[in-house]
Amino acid sequence: MYSSISESGTDMLVIKDPHSIRIHSLETFGTHDGPGIRMVVFVQGCQFRCLYCQNPDTLSMAGGTLVSIDELVRRAINQKTYFGNKGGVTVSGGEPLLQRTKLITFFKELHDNNINTCLDSNGRLLDDDVKELLSHADLLLLDVKHINDEWHHKLTGVSNKPTLRLAEYCESIGQRMWLRYVLVPGWSDQPEFLLEWAQHFENYKTIEKVEIIPYHKLGVHKWELLGMPYQLSETKVPSxxxxxxxLNIFQQHFSNVILK
Ligand code: SF4
Structure with a gap:
C-alpha cells in the first residue's frame, strides 16, 4: 500500500545537498513539542506508517521543500527573544533521524548561538551519526508507541525493538528524555501493556516526563485528500x-505524567 523509504535514498539526499533540510512545515510559536516557546521544524519523510498519523503528507521522502540550514538558523536567531530560558528549537516530523547528518550541522549551529535544541523522534535508528546528533540535543522526545512488539507492528508497520534499543542507549549516556505515548482505544489502551510499558521504563533515570497523547481525528481529512485508506475510521477518541x-497506571511508576 505504501512505498518504503530506504536509508540509501536518504543518504543520497545528504550527498546531493548537505546544506539543506527537507522540511514539511515550520511552526514559529510551538508550545506542544518540548519546553517553553519553540520554533518547530517538521521534517519530511518517515519510515513508520502509524495508522493514526496526523500528518500523512509528511511520510514520503520525495515531498516537502528543501530549506537551507543557514535560513533555518537565521529564523531561529530572529525568534530567540521569544524562547526565554526554556524554549528553543525542536525538530519533529516526519522522522528527523532520516536526515541526521544535516541535523548535526543544524544543532551545532543552534548551540553556537546559545539556542536550546530538542529532537522529537520515533527512535528507529541508532548509528554513529544518530549518537553524534544526540550529543547535540538538549532533550529527546521519544515516541514509544507500544511495548508489545506485535501490537507495535500492527500500529506502525515496524518493530519496536530499535526504539527500545535507542531508549536504552540514551539511558546509558544520560540523555534527557520525555517519553510520549499515543493512547488509541482498542490499539494501545490495553491495561496489561500500559503496565508493561511503565515497568519497562520506571527505573530509567533520564526520563523527566511522560506525556500521554489521546488519539484524535484531526488528520483524517489529510488521508482522504491523499487517497490513502484510513484504517481507524471506526476507532473512537479515548473516553x-x-x-x-x-494516567493512573503511568502515575504509579513515574513522578511526572502529563495527559495532553
Ligand atoms: S512516526 Fe510520526 S510521522 Fe511517522 S507515521 Fe508515525 S505518527 Fe506519522
Missing amino acids: TEIKEMA
Whole structure:
C-alpha cells in the first residue's frame, strides 16, 4: 500500500545537498513539542506508517521543500527573544533521524548561538551519526508507541525493538528524555501493556516526563485528500475513563505524567 523509504535514498539526499533540510512545515510559536516557546521544524519523510498519523503528507521522502540550514538558523536567531530560558528549537516530523547528518550541522549551529535544541523522534535508528546528533540535543522526545512488539507492528508497520534499543542507549549516556505515548482505544489502551510499558521504563533515570497523547481525528481529512485508506475510521477518541485508567497506571511508576 505504501512505498518504503530506504536509508540509501536518504543518504543520497545528504550527498546531493548537505546544506539543506527537507522540511514539511515550520511552526514559529510551538508550545506542544518540548519546553517553553519553540520554533518547530517538521521534517519530511518517515519510515513508520502509524495508522493514526496526523500528518500523512509528511511520510514520503520525495515531498516537502528543501530549506537551507543557514535560513533555518537565521529564523531561529530572529525568534530567540521569544524562547526565554526554556524554549528553543525542536525538530519533529516526519522522522528527523532520516536526515541526521544535516541535523548535526543544524544543532551545532543552534548551540553556537546559545539556542536550546530538542529532537522529537520515533527512535528507529541508532548509528554513529544518530549518537553524534544526540550529543547535540538538549532533550529527546521519544515516541514509544507500544511495548508489545506485535501490537507495535500492527500500529506502525515496524518493530519496536530499535526504539527500545535507542531508549536504552540514551539511558546509558544520560540523555534527557520525555517519553510520549499515543493512547488509541482498542490499539494501545490495553491495561496489561500500559503496565508493561511503565515497568519497562520506571527505573530509567533520564526520563523527566511522560506525556500521554489521546488519539484524535484531526488528520483524517489529510488521508482522504491523499487517497490513502484510513484504517481507524471506526476507532473512537479515548473516553475519560480510558484516559484516567492510563494516567493512573503511568502515575504509579513515574513522578511526572502529563495527559495532553
Ligand atoms: S512516526 Fe510520526 S510521522 Fe511517522 S507515521 Fe508515525 S505518527 Fe506519522
